[in-house]
Amino acid sequence: xxxxxxxxxxxxxxxxxxxxxxxxxxxxxxxxxxxxxxxxxxxxxxxxxxxxxxxxxxxxxxxxxxxxxxxxxxxxxxxxxxxxxxxxxxxxxxxxxxxxxxxxxxxxxxxxxxxxxxxxxxxxxxxxxxxxxxxxxxxxxxxxxxxxxxxxxxxxxxxxxxxxxxxxxxxxxxxxxxxxxxxxxxxxxxxxxxxxxxxxxxxxxxxxxxxxxxxxxxxxxxxxxxxxxxxxxxxxxxxxxxxxxxxxxxxxxxxxxxxxxxxxxxxxxxxxxxxxxxxxxxxxxxxxxxxxxxxxxxxxxxxxxxxxxxxxxxxxxxxxxxxxxxxxxxxxxxxxxxxxxxxxxxxxxxxxxxxxxxxxxxxxxxxxxxxxxxxxxxxxxxxxxxxxxxxxxxxxxxxxxxxxxxxxxxxxxxxxxxxxxxxxxxxxxxxxxxxxxxxxxxxxxxxxxxxxxxxxxxxxxxxxxxxxxxxxxxxxxxxxxxxxxxxxxxxxxxxxxxxxxxxxxxxxxxxxxxxxxxxxxxxxxxxxxxxxxxxxxxxxxxxxxxxxxxxxxxxxxxxxxxxxxxxxxxxxxxxxxxxxxxxxxxxxxxxxxxxxxxxxxxxxxxxxxxxxxxxxxxxxxxxxxxxxxxxxxxxxxxxxxxxxxxxxxxxxxxxxxxx
Numbered sequence: 001x002x003x004x005x006x007x008x009x010x011x012x013x014x015x016x017x018x019x020x021x022x023x024x025x026x027x028x029x030x031x032x033x034x035x036x037x038x039x040x041x042x043x044x045x046x047x048x049x050x051x052x053x054x055x056x057x058x059x060x061x062x063x064x065x066x067x068x069x070x071x072x073x074x075x076x077x078x079x080x081x082x083x084x085x086x087x088x089x090x091x092x093x094x095x096x097x098x099x100x101x102x103x104x105x106x107x108x109x110x111x112x113x114x115x116x117x118x119x120x121x122x123x124x125x126x127x128x129x130x131x132x133x134x135x136x137x138x139x140x141x142x143x144x145x146x147x148x149x150x151x152x153x154x155x156x157x158x159x160x161x162x163x164x165x166x167x168x169x170x171x172x173x174x175x176x177x178x179x180x181x182x183x184x185x186x187x188x189x190x191x192x193x194x195x196x197x198x199x200x201x202x203x204x205x206x207x208x209x210x211x212x213x214x215x216x217x218x219x220x221x222x223x224x225x226x227x228x229x230x231x232x233x234x235x236x237x238x239x240x241x242x243x244x245x246x247x248x249x250x251x252x253x254x255x256x257x258x259x260x261x262x263x264x265x266x267x268x269x270x271x272x273x274x275x276x277x278x279x280x281x282x283x284x285x286x287x288x289x290x291x292x293x294x295x296x297x298x299x300x301x302x303x304x305x306x307x308x309x310x311x312x313x314x315x316x317x318x319x320x321x322x323x324x325x326x327x328x329x330x331x332x333x334x335x336x337x338x339x340x341x342x343x344x345x346x347x348x349x350x351x352x353x354x355x356x357x358x359x360x361x362x363x364x365x366x367x368x369x370x371x372x373x374x375x376x377x378x379x380x381x382x383x384x385x386x387x388x389x390x391x392x393x394x395x396x397x398x399x400x401x402x403x404x405x406x407x408x409x410x411x412x413x414x415x416x417x418x419x420x421x422x423x424x425x426x427x428x429x430x431x432x433x434x435x436x437x438x439x440x441x442x443x444x445x446x447x448x449x450x451x452x453x454x455x456x457x458x459x460x461x462x463x464x465x466x467x468x469x470x471x472x473x474x475x476x477x478x479x480x481x482x483x484x485x486x487x488x489x490x491x492x493x494x495x496x497x498x499x500x501x502x503x504x505x506x507x508x509x510x511x512x513x514x515x516x517x518x519x520x521x522x523x524x525x526x527x528x529x530x531x532x533x534x535x536x537x538x539x540x541x542x543x544x545x546x547x548x549x550x551x552x553x554x555x556x557x558x559x560x561x562x563x564x565x566x567x568x569x570x571x572x573x574x575x576x577x578x579x580x581x582x583x584x585x586x587x588x589x590x591x592x593x594x595x596x597x598x599x600x601x602x603x604x605x606x607x608x609x610x611x612x613x614x615x616x617x618x619x620x621x622x623x624x625x626x627x628x629x630x631x632x633x634x635x636x637x638x639x640x641x642x643x644x645x646x647x648x649x650x651x652x653x654x655x656x657x658x659x
Contacts, residue, residue: 028386036071429527543588
């Protein structure tokens with residue numbers, strides 16, 4: 001467990017660097033990310049490099065025992081590069097070219113830009129790749145942020161047609177796969193194919209899906225280009241990227257396969273709560289703490305992306321600048337968010353930023369220090385966390401042989417990026433949201449005290465007691481094979497198996513390949529406007545369907561476990577495989593998931609509102625986002641390493657669960 005900070009030496013007078021580094025070390029920080037926005041200082045004009053300032057910055061940090069995470073500066077091409085090559089600027093879906101003057105002003109498909117990126121990264125990594133203080137490299141910054149991918153440039157179109165030619169081989173095969181006979185959309189060559197934007201009405205959904213796949217591969221290859229250079233010149237250093245929360249512009253699992261040691265992500269619980277789908281009452285409820293499951297959802301997602309290795313590269317400290325409303329967090333939240341990240345397996349929690357900037361776009365984004373160099377309230381909490389971390393290294397704690405290694409959870413929750421693309425392309429119902437559906441299932445599990453691993457549908461799922469797929473439009477054959485050979489319990493949600501990989505309806509209708517283990521047929525589907533709420537009673541809970549409903553026709557050996565008031569099956573099952581036909585309200589969803597957990601032999605708990613548990617090895621953590629005090633369920637004689645049995649509001653407790 002390490003604490004870190006994002007620092008920008010180029011933004012401050014050099015005479016401050018020494019005191020900054022000293023104070024970081026005194027605060028308990030051991031890792032510092034630098035340089036990811038500093039291209040104009042590294043190369044102020046074409047081919048003229050200025051490294052002295054960066055040499056001094058790294059040496060100053062190293063002098064105080066700090067280790068450096070060096071960021072490549074490709075998120076901010078300098079003005080001279082844009083002037084030389086204006087064609088590198090990105091183009092929006094509406095055909096508008098973006099301008100210089102902020103960040104991410106580049107086309108990820110531009111081969112010219114990729115050449116310049118390779119050049120600056122090569123210069124950097126040759127100089128610092130083997131520096132003993134530089135322990136990790138971050139490529140770019142928040143790739144695809146600000147709607148910069150997909151990009152709709154001519155360079156993207158040219159690379160897309162080559163990608164299609166490689167994928168299909170013959171244009172006739174593409175025409176068949178896409179169903180281009182519809183509306184006379186057939187092509188005679190790959191060069192005729194454009195991008196799926198700026199059409200009078202909907203473009204072909206298969207065209208859109210392949211374009212999203214292509215752009216996802218573009219993001220992965222852009223990272224891979226830099227990663228290969230870093231691997232070559234910086235052996236033994238961790239390679240990472242800082243992803244964002246609730247962001248599906250590209251497939252992060254594919255990205256990881258292009259070369260990644262650590263999946264890092266940027267955690268901003270308050271603004272994320274503000275911009276997500278929650279109603280106003282819920283946003284108000286969690287305005288100063290963030291929804292209790294927003295950080296955890298992304299911790300577990302990115303731990304899966306990183307195959308067990310996850311960092312928080314940017315952790316919110318105080319109010320930020322980018323949401324519609326940006327309140328000050330409750331006292332204690334920076335501490336709580338930090339410990340929760342560690343409980344979910346984070347190796348590093350790094351805060352954004354060391355000092356609040358009194359200039360430019362992020363003046364309203366707080367940091368560990370205010371512009372006058374005094375610690376903020378969040379900075380004081382970080383100092384407390386650093387002191388508490390010593391408990392985990394104390395001899396009396398280590399003597400108990402407690403482990404803090406993440407273990408496999410009993411439940412696997414499948415998260416599928418193409419599923420989100422398919423829903424976005426053909427939403428069919430205005431309020432059907434894939435990420436919201438997955439989050440609601442996840443949040444329900446957390447409310448019952450259940451640990452969760454989030455994984456792709458391609459993962460090895462052996463060893464899990466229960467596997468959940470809230471929606472999986474394209475069901476891989478390999479997943480069906482795992483169901484057949486394993487002994488886990490399975491629960492699938494609406495729209496599962498509703499499309500083929502080519503974005504067509506399966507010949508046998510939904511759920512497609514899943515029919516090999518669950519003999520049902522979805523005869524038709526409907527999106528439910530807010531005034532249509534079919535009722536259902538399940539195990540004493542009265543609830544409603546909302547947003548979406550599949551009309552399931554059960555076949556041989558399939559039992560209808562629950563039905564709507566109008567007779568449409570709501571939950572069906574055969575053996576250990578079950579399927580729900582609709583989105584449910586929270587109480588009903590909890591009842592359905594509780595039944596699956598019970599049948600899979602997984603214990604649940606009744607937790608107060610806002611209280612969450614998480615196990616890390618043999619240590620159990622409890623987090624209280626709520627307003628009431630709670631007695632944690634620690635066994636008699638448990639050794640507390642954080643807090644006590646009485647868990648107050650905005651507080652953390654941790655105890656050794658077993659020896």
